Amino acid sequence: MPQSNVTPEPRAPTVTLEHVTRTYRGCPPVAAVKPTTLCLASGDYVSLMGRSGSGKSTLLNIIGLLDRPTSGELRFRGMPTSTLSDRDLAALRGGIGFVFQSFNLLAHRTAAENVALGLLYQAVRRSRRESMARDALDRVGLSHRANALPGQMSGGEQQRVAIARAVVTRPYLVLCDEPTGSLDGASAGLVLDLLEALRSEGLAVLVVTHDLHVAARASRHLMMRDGVVSESLRTSPEMTPHRESS
Numbered sequence: 001m002p003q004s005n006v007t008p009e010p011r012a013p014t015v016t017l018e019h020v021t022r023t024y025r026g027c028p029p030v031a032a033v034k035p036t037t038l039c040l041a042s043g044d045y046v047s048l049m050g051r052s053g054s055g056k057s058t059l060l061n062i063i064g065l066l067d068r069p070t071s072g073e074l075r076f077r078g079m080p081t082s083t084l085s086d087r088d089l090a091a092l093r094g095g096i097g098f099v100f101q102s103f104n105l106l107a108h109r110t111a112a113e114n115v116a117l118g119l120l121y122q123a124v125r126r127s128r129r130e131s132m133a134r135d136a137l138d139r140v141g142l143s144h145r146a147n148a149l150p151g152q153m154s155g156g157e158q159q160r161v162a163i164a165r166a167v168v169t170r171p172y173l174v175l176c177d178e179p180t181g182s183l184d185g186a187s188a189g190l191v192l193d194l195l196e197a198l199r200s201e202g203l204a205v206l207v208v209t210h211d212l213h214v215a216a217r218a219s220r221h222l223m224m225r226d227g228v229v230s231e232s233l234r235t236s237p238e239m240t241p242h243r244e245s246s
Contacts, residue, residue, distance in 0.1 A: 013078065014172050014204040015040045015063055020072035022058050032058040034227040035072065040173065040206060045199040047215035048208045050224030056208050057177070059224065063206065064175050065093045077172060094122060097166030101178040103158040105150040111137060111161045112146040118165040136164040140194055156187025163194055167203075174198055176207040180214055192217050 015038075022033040032055045040046060040063070050056045061067035062074060065081065074081050076092050084092070097118075105114045115133035124132065137143050140160040150158055159179060166174055176195065180188035192214065199205050199219075209215050223230050 012042045013039050013075070014042055014044075016075040016078075017063070017069075018073045018075070020062060020069040020074055022055075022062060022067065023070045031227050033062065033069075033229075036229045038222075038229060040204045042172070042202050042204055043199055044204045044206075044220060045196065045218045046204075046206045046220040046222060047218035048206060048222045048224060048229075049210065049212075049215055054224040055227040056224050059229065060175055060177060060206070060208055063173075064096055064098065065089050094169055095172045097163075097169065097171040097174040099159075099162055099166050099174065099176040099179045101181040103150070103155075103162045105158055105161060107150050110147050110149060111142060111153070111157075111164075114150070114161055115165045115168050118168045122169065132168055133164070136168040137161070139167065140164045141190075154187065155183050156190055159183060159187070159191050160194065163191065167198065171203065173204045173206070176205070178209055179207065180209070180211065188214070 017036050017038040019035045019037055020033060021031065021035055024030045024032060034055075036059070048056055048059070058067065062069055065074075065076065069082070076095070079092070081089060081092065105111075106117070109117070112130065112133045115136050116129045119129045119132060134143060134146055137146050140163050142157060142160055142164065145153060145157060145161075148157075150161070153161070163174075163179075174195070179195070180191055183191065195205050195207065196217065205218075207214065207218060215221060221232050223232060
């Protein structure tokens with residue numbers, strides 16, 4: 001079967017996939033992710049492109065510990081995950097931040113309250129949650145909007161709040177699924193600047209996108225076709241900067 005071997009840079013690995021596959025039962029079975037070996041290291045800024053149905057969302061769910069591989073091993077910071085319980089996986093997931101195209105902010109909660117929700121299931125005192133939320137908002141340049149409701153903010157500001165929520169837990173890895181898909185050019189640029197800043201702080205950042213301009217900002221470029229992952233030095237010219245659902 002096809003296999004991609006993506007050579008990591010010599011930095012501390014955050015996520016390592018070793019011959020990982022994901023097959024959905026059916027008649028016939030669907031191989032959404034074919035044998036894949038991949039490493040995301042501290043300080044990586046990686047784009048993942050591919051047409052609708054190529055397996056990007058499935059791969060993202062596996063890397064985010066939301067879905068288990070059918071075969072192979074995923075290691076998170078060196079720890080094998082195949083034999084961990086769902087509870088243990090949920091604990092590891094605290095080291096991963098998620099950013100999506102839809103901001104998923106609660107309309108009746110302020111920016112600071114939305115960010116603090118990222119700490120709800122961690123052993124952090126309420127007073128400390130509030131302080132950490134405001135620090136995270138300051139990190140994305142929105143300390144002055146801490147008390148604003150989502151409806152009072154622009155789309156770009158709402159996405160920056162979502163990024164603050166993703167990083168308030170101080171994760172090792174940030175996964176972004178079309179994070180600029182609903183933003184104008186100026187707002188998208190600010191969001192991409194933030195992602196680059198996170199990378200410079202040592203986080204591993206993976207961005208799923210259909211936009212060549214977004215992918216070009218990354219330092220590593222992955223392409224997915226029919227469940228197979230490959231890596232190139234630059235984005236593929238056959239991909240056009242249009243949007244599709246993964």
